[in-house]
Amino acid sequence: YGNLLQEYDLTDIKKFFGKKICCAKNGNFYNPSNNYLENMETIEKIGYDIYAGMNFTAGECTGQTQSFSAVEYHQGSEINIMLTDVVMVLGKRNQIINGFFNAAKDATLFFIPAGTVIEMYGDTLHYSPIKVHQEGFKAVVMVLQGTNQALPNNFCSENTWIVKKNKFQAAHAIRKDKIAKGVIVGVSGELIKLKQI
Structure with missing residues (x-):
């Protein structure tokens, strides 16, 4: 799925998040x-x-x-610097069968403690961190420039998983909000949901 990156001093990043960055109160930011x-x-x-x-x-x-209500991947690694404890639900692109990833059957859950830096490889299926504690989660996301940015107006592709630049995504049927915006249904199986501490 990826790699642990253990040789970095996160002191300044932790200090910045502690003073400047609050957890979004509703949904994600x-x-x-x-x-x-x-x-x-x-x-x-x-x-x-x-x-x-x-x-x-x-x-x-x-x-x-x-x-875990949606799944995505990118061309190229994504780095996450976790500032809080989180759980990541991960899979591999070769587990997408006929356009669906059965997360309940095929995903692997990882507890990642605060202060951990992870690299997720380009073929790793993932989505947002899941909070461990009631107050929410905080993380830094690093990606190749342009990733997750809006597509140009004249963009045209037959790949129905493309939702933004270098962002390939599908949702669980429960995500009516995403489906209404054109995200396809591609996460099958029972919804993976965690109870917070």
Whole structure:
């Protein structure tokens, strides 16, 4: 699924999140690019080590996710710096059968403690972190530049999983909000939902 990145000093990132970033109270908040984070020495070092000179972005993701209600992947690794305890629900692209990922049957759940940096490989299926504690979750998300940004108006593709630049996503049937916006149903099986501490 990916790799643990253990050699980085997260002191400044933790300090920034402690003072500046609160958990979104409802749903999730994701900022694809935060210039302050991107200019932090540790973020730059991770970017150099993982993306090898390719342009990348780093932004905050916070929220109240309690279930695995959608799935996505990108071309290229995604880095998550967890500032709170979370659970990640992960799978592999080769587990998508006839357009569906049966998360209840095929996914693997990982508890990831606060202060952990993970790299998820490009063929790893994932979605938002799931909160462990009632107050919510906080994380930094690093991706290749352009990822998760809006598609141009003239974009045309027959790949029904494409929802944004370099963002391939499908949802569980419970996500009527996403389906109404054009996201296809592609997560099958019983909804994975966790009870918080």
